[in-house]
Amino acid sequence: MTKLYDSLDRIFHPQSVAFVGISISNPFHWTRTFWYSCREFGFQGPLYPVNPSGGELDGCRVYKSLDEIPGNVDYVISTVSAAIAPEIVRNCARKGVKAIHFCTAGFDETGETATAGLQGELTRLAGETGIRIIGPNCMGIYCPSSRLSYGTGFSKEAGNVGFISQSGANSIYVIHEAGWRGVRFSKVVSYGNACDLNECDFLEYLTDDPETSIIALYLEGVSDGRRFLRLIEKAAAKKPVILIKAGYGEAGARATATHTASLAGSDTVWETLCRQFNLIRSKNAEELVDLLVTLTFMPDPGGRNALLIGMGGGTTVLMTDEFERRGFRLPVLPESIRQKLLGFSQLAGNMLRNPIDYSQNMIASDELIRAVDILTDWDEVNFCVGFIRPSQMPPYAWSFMQKWGHSMFTAYRGSRIPLAFICDNAVLPERHTATYSIWQEFVKARIALYYSYPGAAEALRLVVQYNERKQGA
Amino acid sequence: MTKLYDSLDRIFHPQSVAFVGISISNPFHWTRTFWYSCREFGFQGPLYPVNPSGGELDGCRVYKSLDEIPGNVDYVISTVSAAIAPEIVRNCARKGVKAIHFCTAGFDETGETATAGLQGELTRLAGETGIRIIGPNCMGIYCPSSRLSYGTGFSKEAGNVGFISQSGANSIYVIHEAGWRGVRFSKVVSYGNACDLNECDFLEYLTDDPETSIIALYLEGVSDGRRFLRLIEKAAAKKPVILIKAGYGEAGARATATHTASLAGSDTVWETLCRQFNLIRSKNAEELVDLLVTLTFMPDPGGRNALLIGMGGGTTVLMTDEFERRGFRLPVLPESIRQKLLGFSQLAGNMLRNPIDYSQNMIASDELIRAVDILTDWDEVNFCVGFIRPSQMPPYAWSFMQKWGHSMFTAYRGSRIPLAFICDNAVLPERHTATYSIWQEFVKARIALYYSYPGAAEALRLVVQYNERKQGA
Numbered sequence: 052m053t054k055l056y057d058s059l060d061r062i063f064h065p066q067s068v069a070f071v072g073i074s075i076s077n078p079f080h081w082t083r084t085f086w087y088s089c090r091e092f093g094f095q096g097p098l099y100p101v102n103p104s105g106g107e108l109d110g111c112r113v114y115k116s117l118d119e120i121p122g123n124v125d126y127v128i129s130t131v132s133a134a135i136a137p138e139i140v141r142n143c144a145r146k147g148v149k150a151i152h153f154c155t156a157g158f159d160e161t162g163e164t165a166t167a168g169l170q171g172e173l174t175r176l177a178g179e180t181g182i183r184i185i186g187p188n189c190m191g192i193y194c195p196s197s198r199l200s201y202g203t204g205f206s207k208e209a210g211n212v213g214f215i216s217q218s219g220a221n222s223i224y225v226i227h228e229a230g231w232r233g234v235r236f237s238k239v240v241s242y243g244n245a246c247d248l249n250e251c252d253f254l255e256y257l258t259d260d261p262e263t264s265i266i267a268l269y270l271e272g273v274s275d276g277r278r279f280l281r282l283i284e285k286a287a288a289k290k291p292v293i294l295i296k297a298g299y300g301e302a303g304a305r306a307t308a309t310h311t312a313s314l315a316g317s318d319t320v321w322e323t324l325c326r327q328f329n330l331i332r333s334k335n336a337e338e339l340v341d342l343l344v345t346l347t348f349m350p351d352p353g354g355r356n357a358l359l360i361g362m363g364g365g366t367t368v369l370m371t372d373e374f375e376r377r378g379f380r381l382p383v384l385p386e387s388i389r390q391k392l393l394g395f396s397q398l399a400g401n402m403l404r405n406p407i408d409y410s411q412n413m414i415a416s417d418e419l420i421r422a423v424d425i426l427t428d429w430d431e432v433n434f435c436v437g438f439i440r441p442s443q444m445p446p447y448a449w450s451f452m453q454k455w456g457h458s459m460f461t462a463y464r465g466s467r468i469p470l471a472f473i474c475d476n477a478v479l480p481e482r483h484t485a486t487y488s489i490w491q492e493f494v495k496a497r498i499a500l501y502y503s504y505p506g507a508a509e510a511l512r513l514v515v516q517y518n519e520r521k522q523g524a
Numbered sequence: 525m526t527k528l529y530d531s532l533d534r535i536f537h538p539q540s541v542a543f544v545g546i547s548i549s550n551p552f553h554w555t556r557t558f559w560y561s562c563r564e565f566g567f568q569g570p571l572y573p574v575n576p577s578g579g580e581l582d583g584c585r586v587y588k589s590l591d592e593i594p595g596n597v598d599y600v601i602s603t604v605s606a607a608i609a610p611e612i613v614r615n616c617a618r619k620g621v622k623a624i625h626f627c628t629a630g631f632d633e634t635g636e637t638a639t640a641g642l643q644g645e646l647t648r649l650a651g652e653t654g655i656r657i658i659g660p661n662c663m664g665i666y667c668p669s670s671r672l673s674y675g676t677g678f679s680k681e682a683g684n685v686g687f688i689s690q691s692g693a694n695s696i697y698v699i700h701e702a703g704w705r706g707v708r709f710s711k712v713v714s715y716g717n718a719c720d721l722n723e724c725d726f727l728e729y730l731t732d733d734p735e736t737s738i739i740a741l742y743l744e745g746v747s748d749g750r751r752f753l754r755l756i757e758k759a760a761a762k763k764p765v766i767l768i769k770a771g772y773g774e775a776g777a778r779a780t781a782t783h784t785a786s787l788a789g790s791d792t793v794w795e796t797l798c799r800q801f802n803l804i805r806s807k808n809a810e811e812l813v814d815l816l817v818t819l820t821f822m823p824d825p826g827g828r829n830a831l832l833i834g835m836g837g838g839t840t841v842l843m844t845d846e847f848e849r850r851g852f853r854l855p856v857l858p859e860s861i862r863q864k865l866l867g868f869s870q871l872a873g874n875m876l877r878n879p880i881d882y883s884q885n886m887i888a889s890d891e892l893i894r895a896v897d898i899l900t901d902w903d904e905v906n907f908c909v910g911f912i913r914p915s916q917m918p919p920y921a922w923s924f925m926q927k928w929g930h931s932m933f934t935a936y937r938g939s940r941i942p943l944a945f946i947c948d949n950a951v952l953p954e955r956h957t958a959t960y961s962i963w964q965e966f967v968k969a970r971i972a973l974y975y976s977y978p979g980a981a982e983a984l985r986l987v988v989q990y991n992e993r994k995q996g997a
Contacts, residue, residue, distance in 0.1 A: 218838020224916035300848030309874040310837035364783035365691020375773030401634040401782040443697035476949040
């Protein structure tokens with residue numbers, strides 16, 4: 052492994068953490084986020100709150116300064132105001148700290164004279180002291196294996212997705228949303244203004260990281276284009292890479308500048324880059340989540356032949372449109388399988404084609420399970436997608452829908468082909484709880500779950516296209 | 525008004541309804557749907573259950589046949605099996621019934637020899653007897669003004685949207701989803717196989733209907749292309765028309781054939797048609813709902829200059845991308861307004877641009893309200909979109925998000941420009957209930973509410989494009 056890999060791996064796995072600038076008086080203050088998260092996560096080493104007021108926090112001694120802490124401090128999470136940041140770096144250097152995560156905003160992204168030079172000062176100090184800095188203006192590290200976290204409620208289970216996100220809020224959204232659908236992360240870093248460690252460093256690290264097999268990037272800009280090109284080519288050759296490049300137009304570029312002081316760059320350049328290196332380009336955070344679900348649970352559907360099984364004639368037609376519009380094929384159900392199904396099915400023959408509308412007469416669960424078992428054995432199809440839509444059900448049929456979802460789940464077990472299930476997010480609270488319990492069944496069984504028809508079809512298209520290009524290369 | 529208009533208007537407003545084929549023994553049988561719906565809706569005239577078994581249903585006498593009913597019967601909802609359908613038409617003719625809605629499937633859409641000729645027989649009988657037929661294989665009529673309905677839980681309030689849907693399930697989805705977001709319908713008809721009354725008849729009726737000012741169509745095919753062309757041109761000249769043409773590709777066409785026995789037709793033809801007559805083309809049911817919300821609550825945003833106010837730097841960037849990618853502009857906030865805001869805002873200056881990231885430091889509600897008041901007075905923007913995303917919020921900030929939504933709602937009242945609000949559908953049940961209460965505030969105040977960033981941006985783009993083309997013509 053490279054020197055950079057080793058040094059970043061130590062940063063992702065610190066032995067002790069100090070929380071500099073944490074509020075002692077106000078338990079609801081935002082500076083408590085990291086403290087609560089690391090404690091909830093069960094961080095193994097010592098956690099030191101630091102605040103000039105001293106005192107006690109959750110049964111722990113509050114140190115008035117870093118110098119006061121008796122043991123070593125590997126990692127500092129700083130929530131002090133921007134003006135004090137350089138001083139913190141100097142204090143950290145004295146203490147032998149390896150890395151600092153500056154959460155606070157108020158640096159180059161403000162574009163104001165009052166703060167001019169502050170961020171440059173951090174960059175200079177990082178170089179001078181050898182301390183590595185994450186940020187400023189970011190959420191830092193979420194790493195289940197070291198129990199470092201910036202969100203209470205994030206999964207403690209480690210996975211194979213590495214996510215480099217310039218934005219904190221977008222990273223929280225993705226960790227939550229993908230997490231609720233069963234995706235697990237090796238490392239996530241929200242790195243903001245990148246005064247020292249930047250997207251290139253993290254990309255190099257995750258490319259070499261044995262715990263990471265899928266890389267996702269949310270970028271607002273790139274600091275060193277030449278190095279980025281070299282690294283992204285290497286990363287994409289080793290692992291699937293999903294990229295959101297934010298800041299599409301004029302106002303978007305203005306927004307990235309004021310958000311993380313990034314230069315957005317032309318969209319055409321990014322489009323070309325994605326084609327050249329076979330990056331999976333994602334348009335937004337929702338799509339990124341759908342893509343992570345697909346890469347995690349259906350990494351290679353193996354082709355474009357789809358089997359669609361849903362409820363409702365019109366729904367089935369629209370679902371088919373979403374897939375055909377994206378270059379998928381729905382092979383015609385062979386007569387031999389049709390006959391087998393007609394042998395026991397109460398369904399009208401016209402519904403037993405592909406797509407299959409398995410809804411008529413509120414059929415019995417065991418019939419559906421038996422039919423899906425036979426259908427998923429059909430060797431002409433590469434994958435199967437089942438789907439229901441809570442809002443199309445009248446109240447009296449609602450419990451039937453739940454049963455249907457459960458039957459599909461039962462039928463899915465032991466299937467030969469990759470499977471996905473789509474169930475819309477229900478609007479009415481009383482229906483939402485029931486919908487959630489259907490989702491949970493699929494998520495726990497590690498089946499790709501989606502909330503929208505176009506969302507599922509588009510993610511599958513992008514992943515299948517990725518695999519086709521990879522094999523063509 | 526035309527003769528067709530009068531005859532259809534009578535069908536949409538019957539004085540009495542008979543439910544032929546309704547199950548008397550099983551309260552959960554699907555044939556009860558219409559009975560429950562019309563009763564819940566408070567249909568004013570007599571409702572007659574008809575079943576050879578006789579007896580009583582919910583305190584009403586069950587008639588063994590139509591002949592037994594003492595009074596006139598205007599409208600029959602038939603759920604008898606396909607084979608008996610022709611006999612029902614003859615019985616209805618004897619009774620002087622004006623129209624029959626055949627719900628049951630099992631006609632031309634099966635493509636089977638056993639049922640061949642049955643649907644043709646209905647067409648022939650309609651011509652012979654003068655009785656008009658809706659269906660078969662459909663859900664019939666939802667008309668709040670006459671209290672005719674096929675869904676319990678549909679809104680009793682009448683509105684201005686007329687929806688012609690070949691599919692029953694898709695129509696229920698749209699009525700529910702658009703209804704939960706405040707859209708109200710004048711008339712909805714699910715007409716299935718169209719053995720007699722078809723999309724052309726209903727289109728002609730809604731074009732002339734004074735209660736309908738927006739027309740939506742979900743079509744799987746068209747029976748008389750020449751007449752349809754003439755009518756769609758006339759309709760689009762009078763009212764905005766949204767069209768979903770389902771059955772895009774090979775399997776989609778197969779699915780429409782087996783669903784409603786429709787011939788799908790080439791997609792290019794439909795695309796040309798939409799351009800020529802300035803129809804708003806919708807790709808799927810979710811988008812149709814977003815479009816209905818937009819046309820109902822922001823019928824003409826008046827231009828492409830957007831003001832975006834949200835929470836979170838990265839979120840704001842991605843939201844801007846969704847709008848700029850679709851040809852919207854975000855004018856730069858003038859220095860005069862910036863200075864006004866900086867006079868009282870705790871927000872960092874860089875967040876006060878356009879888009880506006882109004883999240884820092886968990887600012888006070890009255891500050892946000894005051895800022896939004898000033899911002900929506902800015903004369904350079906045509907409309908304003910506020911947005912929050914529940915999943916990007918850590919648990920400790922969740923209650924802040926609710927407060928933020930409420931403040932935006934308060935600030936919106938009395939605004940000069942059209943407004944929209946986007947709040948994702950929350951995944952966790954405990955958050956969902958809170959999200960639902962935020963939505964309800966906006967919906968009740970008749971503000972355009974969306975659940976997704978791309979969804980909102982795309983619906984606004986389609987509506988703005990519609991208005992531009994209309995004005996250009």
